[in-house]
Amino acid sequence: MGQLLQFTINGLMAGAIYALIAVGIVSVFKATRVVNFAHGYLIMFGAYFYFTFAVLVPQAAWAPDWLASWQPGWMMDMREGLPMFSPLAAVLDWLANVPRILLGLAGALLCNAALGLVIERTLMRPLMGQSVFAMIMLTVGLISILSGSAQLIWTSDAEFVPSLAPNTPIRFALFGQTIFLFGADLANMVIALLIFAGIVLMVRYTKSGIAIRATAEDQSTAYSMGISVPKVFSRAWVLASTTGAVAGAILATRNGISPALGLFGFSVLAIVLMGGLDSYLGVFLAAMIVGVLEALTQWQLGGEWAGIVPYVAVLVVILIRPHGLFGAKEIERI
Amino acid sequence: MHLKRRQFLATTAAATAGLAAPVTLRAQAREYVIGASLPLTGPFATAGQMVAPALRMFEALVNEDGGIGGVPIRITAEDSGYIPANALANYQRALATEPDMVMYFGDSTGFMKLVAPELRGANARLMGSTSFASELADPAGNPYQYLPGPSYEDQFDILLQQVKDEGGSTVAFIFSNTEFGRDPIAHGRAKAEELGLQVVLEESTREQGADIPTHVTRLAQSGAEYCILQGYVTGVWPQLIGGARQFGLPTRFMGTFWGMENAIADRVTAEAGPILDGYAGVMPYRYFYDPERGPAYERFAAFQKTAFVGTPLENYLPTWGIQALFSLTIGVEALRRVADKGLELTADNAAEALSDLRDWDTGGFFGVPVSMVNNKIGTGRVYRYSAETQLFGPSSDWFTV
Incomplete structure (x- = not known):
């Protein structure tokens, strides 16, 4: 039982990150009816922006020393005699990195928001009024542009970035089994869930959110009701890019950073289809189900199956409910 | 048809010259070509871009030593993007455009497996690579492909x-x-x-x-x-x-x-x-900074100091660079042995010479003499x-x- 719980929690932590990635795809789809195939590459750019501001900028000759490693006197005193991998040492390591982590996050959010805005204004908006299919194909083309640009700007080197939270080990006993969690993963999960919840609340209760929902229902009616549909499009892209920036930073801390990060978007696309392209709740549930299924399959059947079983489940759900778990049914009358 | 004596002699001479032309051309090769596919773009672009100058260094140093049997070598490298099909196309293009290509360097296991069935008859060349995949070390199935170290x-x-x-x-x-x-x-x-x-x-x-x-x-x-x-x-x-x-x-x-x-x-x-x-x-090899490194590394270091100033290669050679250089070094050694015997530099002769390498002093790549057994060198540390x-x-x- 304890082991089941351990692997379920591991799966939930992975699922929360899937959900954070998926929220960007759903936001763009809800507002524009466009499935953004390039979302994984927006995330990759977010990760690289985080790397730029959290690693490259602090290393620059002109950057103050405290930005690269903040080492006040009291911290040095606390470090004295600490074992190498003790929980306190992990917290102090993280504290020393806090200035550059904050700079990295701020830089990633701003730059990715700007990137999302540029993509929307220069590539998507001119296609407004055209077939949605053309816009979807454009996002496919965007994959090559973003992937190639990242390699030109940052090269293909694998890089490593500081964790968003201290990676202290957390242990507790449950059902006679010691449960072990990584502090950074737990924090990542909390960050992902908070952002996800914030977006859902925003869409449900704020004016901007209502405008997104109205546009999703019917663009023409939304226009006639005085909603600026182009602005809604822009907001959706900025929302997807900023959540993508945080998701990118989290993925980079978990797996390191390389252009291969962009491929994550494709596996999450399956999760989005399972949940329903326009349903935050559905996508959240699907992300958690896939995360837990992956971890449990890894535990019971090994890695060869972990990449297959969850996606068989996705297929089964789509076969039974083609619009996903909670996606809106679309009836086309011919 | 009636053939006059003069016409007969002229026709025979022309036919003989025509038939002998390929042999004459091969004998008169002004340079031998070593082809290569490198991942200059794609996920391993950094590695490929560091290996590319190392190949130029290798070409210069081999030519300083008299090339292969007195004939200088030229290395031609093309980008594969780390896609085996691209590397295969590069190989086929090199076969078609470089008649004096005597060896090829591949950049992935995928390419080596893809190209293996093509290495028959006139299309075969001695072939090293970046791969240590165990199944490539198969003299019966892949006589021309070899591993530059242990599988x-x-x-x-x-x-x-x-x-x-x-x-x-x-x-x-x-x-x-x-x-x-x-x-x-x-x-x-x-x-x-x-x-x-x-x-x-x-x-x-x-x-x-x-x-x-x-x-x-x-x-x-x-x-x-x-x-x-x-x-x-x-x-x-x-x-x-x-x-x-x-x-x-x-x-x-x-x-x-x-x-x-x-x-x-x-x-x-x-x-x-x-x-x-x-x-x-x-x-498998000594690291470049090894204080006991041998003459091969010393020569590379001297060349790098002057030729690669201001680049990451000025003072360091990464492991994948060392691997590529050793792969080419051992291939050229086999070709030189073939040339020394006065034989043609065919893939069969080169593969035979390679498989005969025993207790060979690598000049410091390895800390001990090595042997090519079953198309691989099972030595490491x-x-x-x-x-x-x-x-x-x-x-x-x-x-x-």
């Missing part, structure tokens, strides 16, 4: 022997769910049994973006004293080791050639702290990383398996 199976043998020598009894294999990752696992299982070691976990992971907490939990449950990582280059393995250290696991981690680049280990140390301290693995010195240092003698 992954050999590397597992070396590591498992090291575990045994250190008194270990349990070992875990964690590997990427790829051909590269799975390559030595079945063999490793059998070898461990032969050595009396217990394989307590065989864990397959994604190549990128693996679920680290789950894998570390499984490793912790297995209670393995040693863990051998296989099938990764830059990602996953550092995170796995970092996770295990945070978990407080005493497991000793080991890896094979592609997990042994010093620059990668330094980058991990800079960001994640001393998690790789004690990490060990097989490196275990190196261990020190976070304090930020260098991999030798932790075993040279093994030949």
Whole structure:
């Protein structure tokens, strides 16, 4: 039982990150009816922006020393005699990195928001009024542009970035089994869930959110009701890019950073289809189900199956409910 | 038709000249060509872009030594983007455009397997590569392809022997769910049994973006004293080791050639702290900074100091650069032996000369003389990383398996 719980929690932590990635795809789809195939590459750019501001900028000759490693006197005193991998040492390591982590996050959010805005204004908006299919194909083309640009700007080197939270080990006993969690993963999960919840609340209760929902229902009616549909499009892209920036930073801390990060978007696309392209709740549930299924399959059947079983489940759900778990049914009358 | 004597003589002379032309051209080759595919773009672009100048250095140094049988060489490299089909197209183009191509260097296992059926008759060339895939070391099936060191199976043998020598009894294999990752696992299982070691976990992971907490939990449950990582280059393995250290696991981690680049280990140390301290693995060659490096490295170092000023190659040669240079060095050695015998530089003659290499002094790439057995060199050494010195240092003698 304890082991089941351990692997379920591991799966939930992975699922929360899937959900954070998926929220960007759903936001763009809800507002524009466009499935953004390039979302994984927006995330990759977010990760690289985080790397730029959290690693490259602090290393620059002109950057103050405290930005690269903040080492006040009291911290040095606390470090004295600490074992190498003790929980306190992990917290102090993280504290020393806090200035550059904050700079990295701020830089990633701003730059990715700007990137999302540029993509929307220069590539998507001119296609407004055209077939949605053309816009979807454009996002496919965007994959090559973003992937190639990242390699030109940052090269293909694998890089490593500081964790968003201290990676202290957390242990507790449950059902006679010691449960072990990584502090950074737990924090990542909390960050992902908070952002996800914030977006859902925003869409449900704020004016901007209502405008997104109205546009999703019917663009023409939304226009006639005085909603600026182009602005809604822009907001959706900025929302997807900023959540993508945080998701990118989290993925980079978990797996390191390389252009291969962009491929994550494709596996999450399956999760989005399972949940329903326009349903935050559905996508959240699907992300958690896939995360837990992956971890449990890894535990019971090994890695060869972990990449297959969850996606068989996705297929089964789509076969039974083609619009996903909670996606809106679309009836086309011919 | 009536043929006059003069016409007969003229026709015969022309026909003879025509038939002999290819032989004459080959005999008169003004330079031999070595073709290469490199990942100048794509996921391994950094490696490819560092190897490209190393190939120019190799060309210059071989020509300084008189080329092959007195004929200078020219190296022509094209981008593959690390896509085997592109590399195959590069090879076919080189065959068509470079009649004096005597050898080819491939950049992936995928390419070597893709091209293998093509290496027949006039299309065959001696072929080295970046791959240590065990199935390529097959003189019967792939007589022209060779490994520039021990196969992954050999590397597992070396590591498992090291575990045994250190008194270990349990070992875990964690590997990427790829051909590269799975390559030595079945063999490793059998070898461990032969050595009396217990394989307590065989864990397959994604190549990128693996679920680290789950894998570390499984490793912790297995209670393995040693863990051998296989099938990764830059990602996953550092995170796995970092996770295990945070978990407080005493497991000793080991890896094979592609997990042994010093620059990668330094980058991990800079960001994640001393998690790789004690990490060990097989490196077939001496590191470039080895104080006991031989004349080959000294020559490279002197060339690099003047030719690559201001680039990362000015003072350092990464492991993958060393591997590429050795792969070409041993190929050229075989071709020189063929030329010295006065034979034509065909793939068959070169492959035969290569398989005859015994107790050959590599000029310092390896610490011991090496032999080409079954199209591979089963020699290597275990190196261990020190976070304090930020260098991999030798932790075993040279093994030949």
